[in-house]
Amino acid sequence: MGHMSEESTKERVASTACWPQWEQELSEYITTCERCKKENRRQGKKYGLLQHIEEPKHPWETINMDWVTGLVPGGKENYNACLIIVD
Template sequence: MEEPWLRGYKDNKFFLIDGLLYHRENHTSPLTVVDRDHISLILQECHDCPYMGHMSEDRPKERVASTSWWPKWEQELSEYISTCDGCQKANRKHGKKYGLLQHIKEPKHSRETINMDWVTGLLPGGKENYNACLIIVDRFSKSMRCMPCHKEDTAMDTALLFWNNIISTCGVPKIIVSDRDQNSHLNFGPTYMKCLEPSFHFPQLTIHKQMA
């Protein structure tokens, strides 16, 4: 198989001007071919120098692409930026650490594990002017129930809605998987457990919050 350099030379993509080797793709401007000894200097100038300010990949890529070329330069530039010590220190994450992600086992029976999610921002409708919807999906059968509600509903309102529409017909699920939005009904978990306490005892009931 023919070497890429030789093929490029035959296609007139490489040429010499005043002793310097240039590369050109189609009708673009000629770019200086950088030898291996000077690649690190080009990378430093296009990313580390004060006027470039350790920017993300786009700006350094534009700068290299407008002046220089060498085989697999985009890959080398990406690796250089991703391993930059200054960027790693400046962009370190603050705040609380993420919790340990745990895999939720797929259920073996219907109504054993359900997903719960809210759709908000809907136009008011119906006699009660509902503006949201509580969606329940059975992870085993993939069946879905949609229950109109209000965005302003409290945790107790949501727990009663769940009790009257799901538990009364399907029983109590072992696992409830909910999202992590910050609406007030996200306190549904503790409120729901309190509703169960007087009549039921389910030590395996678990309420997971998915990572958004």
Template sequence: MGRMSEDRPKERVASTSWWPKWEQQLSEYINTCERCQKVNRKHGKKYVLLQHIEEPKHPWETINKDWVTGLVSGGK
């Protein structure tokens, strides 16, 4: 069998249907299906453990700035 995300659909199709190259066609469908890609955990966000951030010893020792870009100019 293929990747874990392909196992269940292949089992379902194999238990009820058959046609030439069905496994290849099903794999191609799963690999190009937008919904399948969103559900497949392999393509999801990668999470990492949080890292400890040392607390500053003095005020203004550390300054952070957020950048906001892509805003439309004009308006009120």
């Protein structure tokens, strides 16, 4: 399980400590936390809102594209993302 959200962590720190630029330093620390990165990768990212599209009448009339990112690097080139294209 990962750590608390950035907002919750900042609230907790603000109630007990203070130093110059603490919010910026805390944000940097949180975004580089290896434990959180691994946990977030395992849980996946939240999806965007689905939108209705009309059924196309001909091939390639409508094209949908999206990126899958944050994959574990693999292959000879160490790719960590994939572009999905659906017609």
